Amino acid sequence: MTHPGLTGLQDLVAELGGGDLLTSLNLPEGPPPPGAFQQALGLAARLTGREEIGLLLARRRSLETLGGLASLVGSAPTVGEAVTQLFEMLPRSFSGGVRGYVERRGPEALLVGQVVTADPPALDQQADHLAGAAVGLIRQLTRADWAPEAVYLVRKAPADPAPYSRFFGAPVLFGQEMQVIVVRPALLDAPVAQANLALNRELFAQLSSRARGDGLAGLVRDRVWRGLTSGACTAAEVAADLGTPLRSFQRRLAAEGTSFSAILDAAREALARRLMRQTALSLAEISDALGFAEPAVFTRFFTRRAGVSPSAWRRG
Template identity: 35%
Template sequence: MADPHEIMIRVAALEGFRTFVFELGHDPVPILLRAGIDPAQLGNRDFRIPTRCFRLALNEAAAATGLAHFGLLLSQRQSFSKLGAVGLLVRHAADLSQAIDRLARYTRTHDGGTLSQLQIDGQSAMWLYGLAGVAGDSAIQQTELTVGLTCNFIRSVFDEGWTPQAVYFEHDRPADVRLFDRVFRCPVLFGQAATGIELSRADLGRSLRTADPQLFGILHDYLDRIDREMTEDFIARSKQEIQRLLGDSVSLEAVAAALGVNRHALQRRLKTMGTSYQQLLDDVRFEMAQHYMRDTGLSLGEISAMLGYSEPAVFTRAFRRRAGQSPRGWRQARLG
């Protein structure tokens, strides 16, 4: 049974994996098994596997085939359709800006571990990528696959001659960069502070040749419903972990670890959901404070400690901000 806190990805992310490994003269079955993936699962594109297993499959394939950039090569055999409904949605967006915005919003319906954002600086824009849940395993294969696939997506909705202004990778420069030159056809910089694609700001407003307003509307409504359900579930899980850790070792780091992500990934994910760790912590404390004061005989000092406040005065100030009255006044008004 999968860990409910595990970051998951649709097995469609391995589109073309088996065929490519076969063509390279290797058997993909042992590679998949070593990565913890049942090869039979690849037949159901919507089946979800842990992203760590997906990443491990890419790493194992790179080692078995001797291809240092297996992920980048695989990206040239994949299409955005592997993303399922969100892949179709962005192809039918009106322009690239709308496509990037919806991809950032709905990617988690396909992959809970890839995060993206757009930064605009003057006449240039940077489409940045990050991966959640990466511990000691290398993310180079997955990162190169993601960036290569995204570049191909833009070409598919603009024209094959489109090129980025530059491509940035956090990992070190490899000895041979000829493959990167062929794939991206632009300056490729390594050892950078972030991974992403730099493009012209004018590109953001370009119409997509694949745009279809009717299909976009249908897919948008569908994904919006799915996304709301996933958002509610993740926020509920986050609040459960905060509540469990209250009064003990509640912190952003502890909650993120309990959810199987690092602190920065949790912050980014909650931000895309319109909230924050501090907001959830405040909500849980307020809800639990009301419960303790209404349904138990605990003193305010005991309640303050159970909620993880440094001292009762801090609890009193926080509660007053939310309720408009002190904890003592709130309790007396309800219990008489």
């Protein structure tokens, strides 16, 4: 069985003259393993010579490609709730380690997305696809010519940025700390044409019940990734955000074989690698962004986990 996302990507690669993607990918029989879609995106970029392949694929996305989430998103009362619900359910419905959230900030609203795996394959193409699919979704829920105020991408600057400006219809900045789509707050309150509040609440309850299989640790990972980019990332803050007393919070994580510090350290290491690879931030700036007291603490932390210093890892 082939994942619909791989089938769509295979068709796109063939149309662009890149040959048979699935044969080149050489997947085992059965459902694609975790990470197959990300590997396929990178291979597709090489086969076609189109580094913006993630955007090209996003242009073809529709609500139906969300599978079981299509009815949930399409029945949401507002655009803001549709995007929020999608971000909440996406990590537990598709593999690939994507996290996202919506944040209102004064005269702006931010749609923040992150690829949260430690050394993700084809991060540039993943970043393109994530942002492109989010913008495409909003266009389907509102109008086809909708454009964000600005787009910040974690990917490195492409050789030709013109396709990005054309796709988004907005200023695009590359090599950023976070993957952010800036929109007007009024957009979040815009009604969805096919809204069905009763159906939406029923579907959300069903999907949330299934999602609880991830346990507390899955919820904590979500909050940690959000906290790392918004400044609230202590055990007490995350426990309070989840409505759990701190001692109970710690006991439940221990019962699941992990701890807050283990989850936080894994996220910090993954984001450190991302920022060192994809941005021009100094090590001191990265240390500060990750919440370390000083660069020397960050250096010891990273060296202990990676086996080499941050500067040596970055040179390599």
